[in-house]
Amino acid sequence: MTVQISFTLNGRPTSVDVEPATLVAELLREQLHLTGTHIGCDTSQCGACVVHLNGLPVKSCTLLAPALDGATLLTIEGLTGAPGSNQMHPMQEAFREHHGLQCGFCTPGMLMTAVALATEKPDLTEADVRHGLEGNICRCTGYQNIVISVMAGAAAMHAAKGE
Amino acid sequence: MGNVIGIGAAPKRKEDQRFLTGRGNYVSDIKRSGMAAGVFVRSPHGHAVLRGIDKSAALASPGVIAVLTGDDVADDGLGSLPCGWGITDAKGVPMKEPPFPMLAQDKVRFVGDMVAFVIAETPEQANAAADLLKVDYEVLPSVVGVLEAIRPDAPQLFDDVPKNICCDWELGDKAAVESAFKKAAHVARLSLVNNRLIGNPMEPRAAIAEYEPGTDRYTLWTTSQFPHVVRFLMGALVLNIPQHKLRVVAPDVGGGFGVKQFHYGEEAVITWAAKRVRRPVKWVASRSEGYVSDRHGRDHVTEAELALDETGKFLAFRVKTLANMGGYLSTFGPNIPTNLYGPLLSGVYTTPAIYCNVKVVFTNTVPVDAYRGAGRPEATFVLERIVDVAASEMGIDRVEIRRRNMIPKEAYPYQTPVLVQYDSGDPMGCLDGALVAADVKNFGVRKAASASNGKFRGLGYSTYVEACGLAPSRFAGRLGARGGLYESATVRVHPTGQVTVMIGTHNHGQGHETTFAQIVSDKLGVAFENVDIVFGDTDRVQFGMGTYGSRSLVVGGAALSKATDKVIVKGKKIAAHLLEVSEADIQFEAGKFSVAGTDRIKTFEEIAGAAYVPHNYPLEVLEPGLEEQAYYDPVNFTYPGGCHIAEVEVDPETGTVTLVNYTAVDDVGTVINPMIVEGQLHGGIVQGVGQALFENAVYDEGSGQLLSGSLMDYCMPRADHLPMMKVATHSTLCTHTPMGVKGCGEVGTIGSPAAVINAVVDALSHLGVTHVDMPATPNRIWRLLQNASLPVAAE
Numbered sequence A: 001m002t003v004q005i006s007f008t009l010n011g012r013p014t015s016v017d018v019e020p021a022t023l024v025a026e027l028l029r030e031q032l033h034l035t036g037t038h039i040g041c042d043t044s045q046c047g048a049c050v051v052h053l054n055g056l057p058v059k060s061c062t063l064l065a066p067a068l069d070g071a072t073l074l075t076i077e078g079l080t081g082a083p084g085s086n087q088m089h090p091m092q093e094a095f096r097e098h099h100g101l102q103c104g105f106c107t108p109g110m111l112m113t114a115v116a117l118a119t120e121k122p123d124l125t126e127a128d129v130r131h132g133l134e135g136n137i138c139r140c141t142g143y144q145n146i147v148i149s150v151m152a153g154a155a156a157m158h159a160a161k162g163e
Numbered sequence B: 001m002g003n004v005i006g007i008g009a010a011p012k013r014k015e016d017q018r019f020l021t022g023r024g025n026y027v028s029d030i031k032r033s034g035m036a037a038g039v040f041v042r043s044p045h046g047h048a049v050l051r052g053i054d055k056s057a058a059l060a061s062p063g064v065i066a067v068l069t070g071d072d073v074a075d076d077g078l079g080s081l082p083c084g085w086g087i088t089d090a091k092g093v094p095m096k097e098p099p100f101p102m103l104a105q106d107k108v109r110f111v112g113d114m115v116a117f118v119i120a121e122t123p124e125q126a127n128a129a130a131d132l133l134k135v136d137y138e139v140l141p142s143v144v145g146v147l148e149a150i151r152p153d154a155p156q157l158f159d160d161v162p163k164n165i166c167c168d169w170e171l172g173d174k175a176a177v178e179s180a181f182k183k184a185a186h187v188a189r190l191s192l193v194n195n196r197l198i199g200n201p202m203e204p205r206a207a208i209a210e211y212e213p214g215t216d217r218y219t220l221w222t223t224s225q226f227p228h229v230v231r232f233l234m235g236a237l238v239l240n241i242p243q244h245k246l247r248v249v250a251p252d253v254g255g256g257f258g259v260k261q262f263h264y265g266e267e268a269v270i271t272w273a274a275k276r277v278r279r280p281v282k283w284v285a286s287r288s289e290g291y292v293s294d295r296h297g298r299d300h301v302t303e304a305e306l307a308l309d310e311t312g313k314f315l316a317f318r319v320k321t322l323a324n325m326g327g328y329l330s331t332f333g334p335n336i337p338t339n340l341y342g343p344l345l346s347g348v349y350t351t352p353a354i355y356c357n358v359k360v361v362f363t364n365t366v367p368v369d370a371y372r373g374a375g376r377p378e379a380t381f382v383l384e385r386i387v388d389v390a391a392s393e394m395g396i397d398r399v400e401i402r403r404r405n406m407i408p409k410e411a412y413p414y415q416t417p418v419l420v421q422y423d424s425g426d427p428m429g430c431l432d433g434a435l436v437a438a439d440v441k442n443f444g445v446r447k448a449a450s451a452s453n454g455k456f457r458g459l460g461y462s463t464y465v466e467a468c469g470l471a472p473s474r475f476a477g478r479l480g481a482r483g484g485l486y487e488s489a490t491v492r493v494h495p496t497g498q499v500t501v502m503i504g505t506h507n508h509g510q511g512h513e514t515t516f517a518q519i520v521s522d523k524l525g526v527a528f529e530n531v532d533i534v535f536g537d538t539d540r541v542q543f544g545m546g547t548y549g550s551r552s553l554v555v556g557g558a559a560l561s562k563a564t565d566k567v568i569v570k571g572k573k574i575a576a577h578l579l580e581v582s583e584a585d586i587q588f589e590a591g592k593f594s595v596a597g598t599d600r601i602k603t604f605e606e607i608a609g610a611a612y613v614p615h616n617y618p619l620e621v622l623e624p625g626l627e628e629q630a631y632y633d634p635v636n637f638t639y640p641g642g643c644h645i646a647e648v649e650v651d652p653e654t655g656t657v658t659l660v661n662y663t664a665v666d667d668v669g670t671v672i673n674p675m676i677v678e679g680q681l682h683g684g685i686v687q688g689v690g691q692a693l694f695e696n697a698v699y700d701e702g703s704g705q706l707l708s709g710s711l712m713d714y715c716m717p718r719a720d721h722l723p724m725m726k727v728a729t730h731s732t733l734c735t736h737t738p739m740g741v742k743g744c745g746e747v748g749t750i751g752s753p754a755a756v757i758n759a760v761v762d763a764l765s766h767l768g769v770t771h772v773d774m775p776a777t778p779n780r781i782w783r784l785l786q787n788a789s790l791p792v793a794a795e
C-alpha cells in the first residue's frame, strides 16, 4: 500500500507515491535519484544524511517519508549561491577554501548542519561550532578544518546578507 | 593557458566540487538495469558447528531469486580467500594457514561470519527472506582474548592449530639482549594492552557485481582501496576468472583507513552470485553489519622490558606480544603484528640490542588486519610508554632521557638491530621544534591554573619513526609477501597538450587528483587544470597495488615522476626532429623545448600536437604519439618520524580526560601540497586520540558477542572532543625516492596514542599512577582514582 505525498523539494513542487515505512533518506536516494544525501549508519549517530525540513536540520534516516507531506525540503543538491547564479553556496566555498573535506562522504551532511548553524546564529564561536557539529561524524579530517570552514562560511553568509 | 602549479604550492582540491555539491559517485549511488538486492546472513554465534541450513521458507518468500550457502560454493569448486603474507617462525616453520571460505562451511568462527547470501528483487524482500532462513547451529564455547586462547584447555578454532597459535614469530638477537640485561643498572618493566579498534570509514562497505553473458565478462564495483589487487586475488585465486574478463572498479570511496584494503568474501560471493542469477546484484552494508565484518585493528597484549645503564642509556629492549588475528587470516593479517611491528621497536633511539617475540593467535572475533598505521602505532606505543616508565623510575627528565638516546642527525643512514636501515631523519630537530611550539616552558603555569580549579594537568611526549611507502618488493619478498609492491603510472599526452594520468593508487580522501596533477603541472609545465588523474578502474589503469601504508605519493608519485621524465625524453626527440638539431641540443624547461643557447623554441602543446601528426617523421627512430608508462619499485622503505606533545586535563570528580593542547612536528620529507599534508596530519592525529581516549571494541568472553557493535556503543571522536591542534613539518629529504617524499597518511595515528596516554599518566603521577591502558575513559580513570586514594597508594 502506498500513499501519495506532495512537498517542495529544492524549490520545486514534487509528488510521489511512497510506502509509509519509507525513510526520507531512502526516498531521496532510491526513488528521486538524489544520492548526495548519504547514509552512514543505522542508529542516527553520524549525520551523513542531514537535510533541511522546513528550514531546520534533520537526520533524514530517521524521518518517515509521509512526514514530508506539505513540507519544504532542502537537500545538498539544492544548496546554491545567489539565485540564478551557478556559484556554490558560501558555505560550500568555505569548505573548499579551508580544506574542510577529504573523502567527501560526511560532507553533504556537514554542510547542511553548518548552514543551519550559521543561519541560526550570526557570530559563531569555535565552541558553538564544535558543539553544533556534535551530531555529525567525520572520520577523515579531525574536524579542525571543518570548524575553520564553518566559521568562515558563516561569516561569508552574513557578509552577503549585509550587502 | 592556465596556471602551472608547482611542488610546494597549495591549490584548492580538484576533487572538491563534486563532493561539495552532492555529486560524488560512491558504490551505493550506482544503479544497474535489472539490479537485484543481496543480503548476507551472518552467524549470531562466536563459535558453532554448522549442522545444516534449511532454505525452503526463505526461497518461498516473496521476490526471492536465490539463496546461496557454503555448500553451493563447495559444489562449484571455488577457492577460499587467500592470505597475502606467509610468515615463518624462528625455525623457518611456516605459519598455520587454515582455509577462509567465502561462505562458512563446517563451522562459524566469529559473530558476523557469513553463512548465506540471499538475493531478492528488493532489499526489503531480501531481508525478510533472510529472517526465514533456518540455520542449525551447535553452539560451542568462544574464546576472544589472546591470553585465554593460548591456554591448553581453551576452545580450539581449528583442529590442526594447537593452542590457537598460528605462528610463534621472533626477531632480533635474543642472546645479545639477555647479556645486556645482565649488565643493566636498571630495568623498566611494563605490561600493556593495545586495544582493539574498528576503522569506521564513514561510507559503509558496498559492492555491485554484474555478469554479461554476451562477452563472458564480469564487472565488480566495490568500496576498495586496491581494485587491481582484488581483481588479482579474486580472479586468479578464488573464482578462477581469467583476469581479462574481470573488471574491478572502486569509484569514489568514502574513507578507507586500511579497512577497505583487503579482499573480502563479500566481493567474491557477489561476483559469483551475479553470474549464477544472471542479474546485477547490489549489497550495501549497514553500519552495524560493518562492526561485525569490517576487519578490526590492533588488539595486542604485551610485556616489555627496557634495560638501561646508570646514565639512562638504553642497552636492550625485549618485547613479548600476543597478537589477536581473529577467526581467520585476512589479507595482510599475520604481517601486521610481525613485520610491521618488530622492526619499528627501535624507534628513534640507538638501542643496540632488541628482541621481540610475537605469538600470532586465533580467537572467535572478527579477523584483525591493517588499520591506519598498522603495527607501527603498536610499536611506538609500547616503546614510548616504557621510556616514560624508565625515566620516572630513574628520576630522569622525560625529554632528557629521550635526548640521551636519540639517533643524531649526523648518524643517518642508520642501521637498526632489527632489519631496517633509516635513510634520513632528524628526531632531535623535531623534538626541539615541538617543545617550542607546545610552549612547554610555561607548562607549570598552566598546571598551576588547572590545580586551582581542582583539575590535574599533564603533558605527554611521543617521538616516533615509521616505515612506510610499502614496500620494496625484494625486502617484502624476504619477509613473506606473496606479491610485489611496486606501483605503475601512465602519462598520456593528448594532441592538445592536455594530460591524462592513469595510476594504480586509489584516492579516497588523500587528494591524489590534486597532488598528482601538481607533480605533472610542475614537471611538464602544463596547466594544473589540464591534468586529469584516473584511478580505481582495472579497465582504465594498467596495474597497481592501491593505496595503503602511506605508499601513494612515495611509490605511486615516484612512478608518475618517472613516467613524466620519459615524456620529456620523447618530447625532446620530437623537438629535435622539428627544429632540425640533434637531440642533445634540446633543453626542456618551464613547458618549452628549446635549442640550447638560441631562442628557437617549441612549446609543450606544439610538441604534443606534432607527436600525433607525424608527417615526415623518421619513423624508424621516432614513433608517433606521446604516452609513457613507468613502474617504480623502491629500494627501501621511507621513514617519516616526528615528535608529538599532548596536554590533557583530568577532572578527578568525573574521571574525564580533556585534551587541551596538541602539538605535532613531523618529518614527512618533501611536501608537495602543504594544505593536504596538514589535513592528513589532523585526521591521523584524531584517529590516534580516538584510540587513546574513546574507542574500544569489546567482546564478551564465552559467547563471543561484540558488545560495542554500533556507533551507540563505540565512541568515535566528535568535533567537541578536540582542541585546535598545532601541526608543523620539519623535513629531511628521503634519499632514495625521486622527489624526496616520505609519506604522511599515518604519522598522526602513530605518534598520538603514546603522547596522549603519557600525558594522562603524567597528570596522575602524583597519585602513584604509573600506567593507564587505552582507552582512558572516564570510567577507567575514575576507578583508578578511587584506588589511588586508598592507603595502598602510600606503600
Ligand code: FES
Binding pocket: A038, A039, A040, A041, A042, A043, A044, A045, A046, A047, A048, A049, A050, A059, A060, A061, A062
Ligand atoms: S545516516 Fe542518518 S545519522 Fe547516520
Ligand code: FES
Binding pocket: A100, A101, A102, A103, A104, A105, A106, A107, A137, A138, A139, A140, A141, B202, B254, B255, B509
Ligand atoms: S571527509 Fe571523510 S568522513 Fe568526513
